Ligand SMILES: NC(=O)c1ccc[n+]([C@@H]2O[C@H](COP(=O)([O-])OP(=O)(O)OC[C@H]3O[C@@H](n4cnc5c(N)ncnc54)[C@H](O)[C@@H]3O)[C@@H](O)[C@H]2O)c1
């Protein structure tokens with residue numbers, strides 16, 4: 001007995017017949033008549049759902065209008081704030097986009113540029129790698145000085161396009177990055193996102209701008225990696241990084257070279273050596289040392305495999321600011337347009353350090369003196385998370401080309417830092433809670 005065919009109910013009897021007929025002839029690549037039936041049925045249903053579709057698109061249009069009106073980038077107040085911030089005052093020579101303007105270095109350089117009359121617009125995504133309140137507080141200092149910080153991500157192409165259309169930037173000071181060596185173990189992709197993806201997005205925008213701006217950006221002393229030759233000179237090898245952070249900064253240097261070579265962008269890389277000072281980064285050792293000493297908590301000091309002490313070439317923020325400003329002042333214009341360069345463009349790399357490495361133990365002793373309090377020292381072997389044993393800058397080149405001359409010794413610089421720290425966190429209005437529960441990596 002033949003197995004009964006299962007036919008769905010509600011089908012036209014004609015079709016049922018067809019279905020029960022031998023379907024052999026239809027298997028040879030010819031469409032089965034049923035397919036026409038299903039096609040037409042779908043069409044009818046579609047027309048019925050057209051009403052729903054219309055209604056849905058109506059909703060989408062309403063939502064779109066609402067959202068785009070709410071977008072901070074397309075309203076008149078936002079544009080006005082950007083334009084106002086970009087205005088040069090008397091004595092101003094350039095219009096600068098400072099990325100990472102709510103950051104430690106970015107906030108200081110922005111203020112210095114504004115002070116001498118340059119037009120300054122900031123860009124920062126205010127991410128929460130360390131307490132955002134500190135970034136907000138820096139931003140409010142900038143706001144008081146007439147500097148507007150665009151809140152957005154480097155990777156937002158549309159935002160960059162909008163911004164560059166609105167303002168003709170003569171210079172870019174690119175300081176936005178995912179900083180910190182140890183956090184890279186926990187969140188490597190944050191480094192790739194900001195330091196690699198974000199940098200390329202910015203370079204693309206600069207390359208397409210007409211005229212192209214000149215770019216000065218932050219690299220890092222960490223690119224010297226496992227170098228053992230001291231002091232570190234710009235021409236030394238930088239192809240053996242010891243951390244993912246360092247690897248992304250090295251990537252920036254080679255990406256920068258590519259854009260310089262193909263598109264004629266004028267680019268200057270600044271390799272900063274452990275920058276410290278007021279409004280500094282709470283994730284850095286000098287900051288958490290200070291906090292722990294003040295709070296009577298132990299501090300952790302790393303030691304090398306043979307009991308050696310770590311040493312750092314600590315550089316005071318004011319010296320770094322001078323180096324950044326001098327780099328902008330000596331940057332030559334870019335030479336490209338229409339996707340190619342018209343002649344060789346400037347390509348520079350400078351160390352910005354202090355040239356005097358200090359052992360971390362000695363550093364702590366200076367801190368104790370300024371804080372008038374003893375540290376509880378907890379000395380442990382250095383974890384293998386990418387910190388190098390020492391850094392030491394050769395700044396001959398920066399001295400020669402930029403007139404860079406670091407003039408703040410560690411004791412003076414730390415004195416200024418401690419004064420700021422105490423006034424900000426103790427006498428400040430409620431700031432003492434800001435770092436509660438925050439543990440640097
Ligand atoms: N402070 C140092 O000792 C030191 C040493 C070597 C190199 N550097 C480099 O100098 C630059 C400035 O460092 P800092 O100490 O001021 O750090 P910071 O973290 O205080 O400042 C960086 C700022 O960039 C912003 N940012 C990060 N990713 C972003 C993104 N995708 N889009 C928009 N904004 C983003 C952050 O919110 C932050 O405010 C960084 O490039 C850093 O890697 C610093």
Ligand SMILES: *[C@@H]1O[C@H](CO)[C@@H](O)[C@H](O)[C@H]1NC(C)=O
Pocket residue numbers: 230231233234235394395396397
């Ligand atoms: C420091 O750098 C300069 C310029 O790059 C170089 O000529 C000099 O040899 C370096 N000095 C040392 C001690 O490495």
